[in-house]
Each structure stands twice: as structure tokens, then as C-alpha cells.
Amino acid sequence: MNCESASKCRVTAFMTSSLGKKFTVGAAGLLLCGFLLVHLAGNMFLFVGEGAFNHYAELLAHNELLPLAEAVLALLFIAHIVFAIKVRFENAGARPVAYESYDDKGGRTMGSKSMSYTAALVLLFVIVHLKTFRFGDDKDGLYKLVVDWFHNPLYAGFYVVALAGLGLHLSHGFQSGFQTLGLNHPKYTPIIRKLSIAFALLIFLGFASMPIYFGFLGGPR
Amino acid sequence: MKLTLKVWRQKGHNDKGSLVEYQAKDVSPDMSFLEMLDVVNEGLIKKGEDAIAFDSDCREGICGMCSLVINGKPHGPELGTATCQLHMRTFSDGDTIVVEPFRARAFPPVKDLAVDRSSFDRIMQAGGYVSVNTGNAPEANANLISHHTAEKAMDAAACIGCGACVAACPNASAMLFVAAKVSQYALLPQGQPERAKRAMAMREAMDDEGFGNCSNEYACEAACPKDIKVENIARLNREHLRAMICSDE
Numbered sequence: 220m221n222c223e224s225a226s227k228c229r230v231t232a233f234m235t236s237s238l239g240k241k242f243t244v245g246a247a248g249l250l251l252c253g254f255l256l257v258h259l260a261g262n263m264f265l266f267v268g269e270g271a272f273n274h275y276a277e278l279l280a281h282n283e284l285l286p287l288a289e290a291v292l293a294l295l296f297i298a299h300i301v302f303a304i305k306v307r308f309e310n311a312g313a314r315p316v317a318y319e320s321y322d323d324k325g326g327r328t329m330g331s332k333s334m335s336y337t338a339a340l341v342l343l344f345v346i347v348h349l350k351t352f353r354f355g356d357d358k359d360g361l362y363k364l365v366v367d368w369f370h371n372p373l374y375a376g377f378y379v380v381a382l383a384g385l386g387l388h389l390s391h392g393f394q395s396g397f398q399t400l401g402l403n404h405p406k407y408t409p410i411i412r413k414l415s416i417a418f419a420l421l422i423f424l425g426f427a428s429m430p431i432y433f434g435f436l437g438g439p440r
Numbered sequence: 441m442k443l444t445l446k447v448w449r450q451k452g453h454n455d456k457g458s459l460v461e462y463q464a465k466d467v468s469p470d471m472s473f474l475e476m477l478d479v480v481n482e483g484l485i486k487k488g489e490d491a492i493a494f495d496s497d498c499r500e501g502i503c504g505m506c507s508l509v510i511n512g513k514p515h516g517p518e519l520g521t522a523t524c525q526l527h528m529r530t531f532s533d534g535d536t537i538v539v540e541p542f543r544a545r546a547f548p549p550v551k552d553l554a555v556d557r558s559s560f561d562r563i564m565q566a567g568g569y570v571s572v573n574t575g576n577a578p579e580a581n582a583n584l585i586s587h588h589t590a591e592k593a594m595d596a597a598a599c600i601g602c603g604a605c606v607a608a609c610p611n612a613s614a615m616l617f618v619a620a621k622v623s624q625y626a627l628l629p630q631g632q633p634e635r636a637k638r639a640m641a642m643r644e645a646m647d648d649e650g651f652g653n654c655s656n657e658y659a660c661e662a663a664c665p666k667d668i669k670v671e672n673i674a675r676l677n678r679e680h681l682r683a684m685i686c687s688d689e
Contacts, residue, residue, distance in 0.1 A: 236647060237646070310611035312650075314543055314652070315545050316457075318509060318543055321512045326658030326660070327610075327657045391656075
């Protein structure tokens with residue numbers, strides 16, 4: 220890499236450009252979608268029973284590669300959030316005088332319009348979620364910790380609302396990631412847009428099924 | 441038709457500006473929106489008042505000079521239509537219509553509904569051209585291109601550079617405009633020699649003008665009077681990435 224000066228360095232130029240920042244947000248976002256799928260699959264052991272779930276949790280906790288995976292995950296989260304916030308603030312300055320009346324002629328969706336709000340909700344959720352489960356006291360097994368918390372209707376309710384926010388975020392974010400990476404095709408883009416809704420629903424219903432089952436449908440302790 | 445207009449009046453760049461109400465009487469449904477404004481202006485001039493400033497030129501939807509955000513929608517409610525081709529029959533008798541300029545930091549106000557869109561010209565100067573020596577027209581079959589690709593290039597080249605994409609975008613991003621211009625050359629054989637340089641230069645010029653960043657809301661595509669598709673934005677993303685990674689220019 221030829222980096223004689225900052226302006227000549229390709230990586231710096233790309234990362235500070237409008238398209239580079241969006242590329243980072245999109246690529247990190249899509250990789251985080253992959254994490255969500257794996258996380259959801261693992262969590263399904265919660266429905267199998269205490270033994271199976273605790274075994275899975277211990278297997279994960281004792282894996283030597285876990286710190287590396289967590290570091291990569293944290294990096295993805297931070298990159299996604301930092302660049303998205305940077306882009307959001309720049310965008311706010313791009314129209315100093317607001318319209319007296321504004322109405323789009325189409326294109327925008329409930330998901331796209333609410334990205335900043337759902338992002339804030341998901342961030343709050345991640346903080347609460349990590350505090351209770353990743354850094355919580357699980358000396359009686361992770362199953363007991365999770366299920367006890369989910370029996371608190373206030374906590375379970377917050378989870379369902381936050382996961383609905385995540386679903387809304389993904390309904391726009393998933394297909395948006397492909398567009399930002401330049402992956403648009405007359406044949407595949409309509410499918411990707413439908414897949415985006417399906418993925419959002421899967422993640423919302425999949426994750427929300429756990430607090431709903433234990434918090435509201437009388438799932439066992 | 442009788443209409444109530446709420447028009448944005450602003451004396452100049454440093455004036456704050458506000459909506460002023462006007463009554464438009466005897467409006468024919470066959471008038472274009474701009475002709476209706478002409479009639480309102482005639483009335484204002486007769487009364488010795490300052491006429492409403494707005495941009496227009498060809499009035500047949502091909503020059504990109506007309507603008508206006510009508511009831512919150514760039515170029516009004518009709519899809520694929522410029523303001524000059526918008527007819528008053530689209531509205532109902534007694535309607536109240538809010539008329540505002542295109543708003544973006546990169547489109548500074550000039551007066552009333554007229555804004556300075558020369559930021560688009562500067563983006564074009566950065567790379568929206570093909571450097572060839574002029575001479576006789578070459579033999580038509582000398583440049584090989586498929587019909588399908590030629591059509592796609594023509595679809596992108598239909599962009600009239602009016603700025604409705606910027607006006608419609610919640611982020612005031614100029615991505616659809618730049619994407620259309622980069623695409624039309626990236627698809628044609630004549631555009632190949634400067635392909636990488638163009639993508640980087642036009643993106644840089646766009647950023648320098650202070651437009652917002654694209655967040656794939658697709659409001660631009662819906663507002664475009666020439667139906668430019670957002671697949672061009674994906675192509676710009678590809679072209680820019682390709683230029684950054686593969687080109688040594």
C-alpha cells in the first residue's frame with residue numbers, strides 16, 4: 220500500500236468517503252445478521268430443557284476460540300454503530316432548513332423511516348441483555364438465570380418490544396446491506412427485498428418466542 | 441378552479457423566508473403548474489407586488505430546470521412527471537397547495553422558489569464527460585455494445601439533473617444523480633478509459649458539495665421525473681469499490 224500522504228492512502232480515502240462509511244455499516248450489519256442466526260439456533264436449546272441448554276452454554280463458554288469470536292463480534296458492533304452515527308449526524312446537517320410539509324412519493328417503508336429509533340432501542344436492549352446474561356450470575360446454570368428473568372413479565376415484555384424493534388430494523392437493514400455492497404440485480408433484488416421481511420420476521424418471532432413462552436404462556440421454571 | 445396557494449417567499453440567501461398565502465382564481469384545469477404560477481405572477485405585477493421567483497426553461501419535461509416541492513412532494517403528486525408537465529386537473533377546486541423550494545445545504549436558496557443547483561454542474565465537471573478529440577462521427581459498428589446494455593445506458597442518461605432526488609431524500613443525498621451519470625458512461629464503450637477515475641472523482645465532488653449520505657430509502661426513485669432506478673446506485677457503489685480496489689490511477 221502506497222501511503223505517502225493521508226490523501227493518497229486508498230484505505231483512508233475509502234473509509235472517510237460517503238460510500239466507504241456506508242459500506243462499513245452495510246458489511247458489518249450483514250455479518251451481524253449471520254451472528255443473529257447462529258445465536259437463535261443455539262438459544263432453541265432453551266425449549267429442549269435445562270440439561271441441554273446448560274450443556275450447550277458450557278460448551279460455548281469453554282471453547283478456546285470464544286474470546287476471539289467475542290472480540291470480532293464486539294468490533295462488528297462498534298464499527299456498525301460508530302459509522303452509522305457518523306453518517307446520521309452528517310445527514311442531519313445536509314438539510315439545514317426543514318420542509319414545511321414533507322411527503323415521500325413512495326420508496327420509504329416503516330422500517331426505513333424508523334431506523335434511528337429502532338437502532339437506539341436495539342442498543343439499549345444489547346446493553347441490558349449483556350448485563351443480565353453475559354455478565355450475570357449463572358452459578359446455578361445459565362438456564363435458571365434466563366428462565367428466572369423471563370418469568371418477570373416486565374423484563375419479558377421489554378424483550379418482546381425490543382425484539383420487534385430489531386425486526387423492524389432488519390426489515391430495512393438486510394436488503395439495504397446488499398444494495399450498499401452493490402449487489403442489485405433485476406432478477407434477485409425483488410427476492411432479496413422479500414427475504415428481508417422474512418428474515419426480520421424469523422428473528423423477531425424466533426427470539427421473542429422465548430420471553431413469551433416463559434413470561435406469558437406459563438413455561439416451566 | 442379556485443385555489444389557495446401557500447408559497448415560500450424569501451428575498452435572498454440571507455433572508456429567513458416564510459410561507460405567504462395567495463388566492464389563485466380562474467385557474468384552468470388544462471394549465472400546467474408553472475402556467476398557473478405565471479397567472480398568479482401577472483396578478484401580483486399588476487398590483488405592483490414582487491413576482492414569485494421560480495426556475496423554468498423548456499416546459500416540456502426535458503431540460504431539468506423546473507423544480508418545486510408541491511404539498512411536500514418534489515415535482516408534485518404525479519409519478520414520472522416534472523412540474524412543467526404537471527397539470528392543474530391533478531388538483532381539485534378549492535384545494536390548498538403548499539409550494540416550497542428544493543431544500544438542501546448543497547442547493548442554497550437564491551430567491552423564493554429558485555435555488556442554486558450549480559453543485560450538480562461541479563460534480564459533472566469532476567468527471568461527467570468523455571475525453572475524446574472531436575472529429576468525424578465514427579463508423580456506427582466500430583464500438584461494439586449489446587442492445588440491452590445500450591438501453592440501460594440510455595435509461596441512466598435520461599436523467600435531466602433537476603435535483604428532485606436530492607429534494608426527496610430524507611438525507612438530501614445526491615446519490616441517484618451521481619449514480620445515473622456514472623452509470624451512463626460505465627455502461628458505454630466510450631466511457632471505459634476513464635471509468636475508475638470518473639467514479640472516484642465524481643464521488644469526491646459529491647461529498648465536497650455537502651450532500652448527505654444515501655441510506656437506501658428509495659424516495660429518490662419514486663420522486664424522479666425520469667424514473668431513474670436505484671439499481672444505478674448499486675452500480676455506483678460497485679464502480680466506486682472497483683475503482684478503489686482494482687485501479688492504480
